[in-house]
Amino acid sequence: MAEAKQNSNLRQAIDFGALVAFMGTYLFSRVVQKLDSTDAMFQATWVLVGASIIALLAGWLLEKRLAPMPLFSGLFALVFGTLTLVFHDPNLLKIKITIQNLALSVILLGSLAFNKAAFKYLLGSAFHLTDEGWRGLTLRYGLFFLCVAIVNETIWRTQSDDFWVAFRGGLWVASAAFGIWQVFFIMKHLIKDEEPEQNT
Template sequence: MSKAADPSRAVHPALKLVLELGPLIVFFFANSRGDLFVATGAFMAATVVSLTASWVLMRRLPVMPLVSGVVVMVFGGLTLALQDELFIKLKPTIVNLLFAGALFVGVAFDRPLLAIVFDQAFELTHRGWMKLSIRWAWFFVVLAALNEAVWRTQTTDFWVAFKVWGIMPITMAFAMAQAPLLQRYSAGDAAAE
């Protein structure tokens, strides 16, 4: 299939952002209106809706939301079945460590997995993908540690708010900080040279 006919390109970036952030926003507001168990059920439902909408619109499921969605279902289900907040609080730690581990394994085998995830967004040299993969892997480790520190030392409401309103700005700032690397290792610039 040619890139022009790729249905994933037809979805506006703002809509993709809504599909990825929507379940978190639902989680936050459901927690503010009920409790963590109500929020967990709403989060699970919103995740299914988001993944379904992604499939309908793009005819594929983005890797990161898919992995996160599977972990939401497992740990959200455990949270509700056992009525224990621990499982949903561990979910971000586990997802971030899974992403970090996958990226580190990819780097160890000289196969930068971010190139697969972001291939439509950026064209980088192999060295650029490797460097970007290492940076994101360490960033995911930091996010896992942050989640552990916050849920273990703060109230549940603070943790929920931090998960929604703290992690996203931190992630966006980190992503923007990668702009010099993206520019330096752009495959188009390398080809021009």
């Protein structure tokens, strides 16, 4: 258990590192290299694509599998990052967040319509909740992802590249805060492991 938790923490640090590398490269390009926002975005996108590959490989090496959520996010970063570089259009990277979160929202909220809780399958065996807990968590994250998609779509269409990159960092903070808020709900619906029976 301790090793699994350590690997999970390391994996989260690696995933966060990809975002830090992207934002750090953009800031360096703008402040130090004095590049315009478009060129800075392309340089940062190269770093993001490379960091996403590393994150996926690290996940495989650490856990011997690719968990659904990191795989989903990693593939989106690779696909839209590559499209951004190929078509030389930074807007493709910006709409990644909209499409990715909208897709997650449709999957989660849509599953509830069929009396399923898709979040249970996306998280795998991270923890065990009651059916009510999984449905509640699926609804909460489905609505959260929908809000993220709407806010991102509004910001990238109305604000500068600099503002959008800053928003990208703020979004990670908001996601982390939302996740911490859900801990109370998770604990309420957590199914504790049953005590092993003792042989008589």
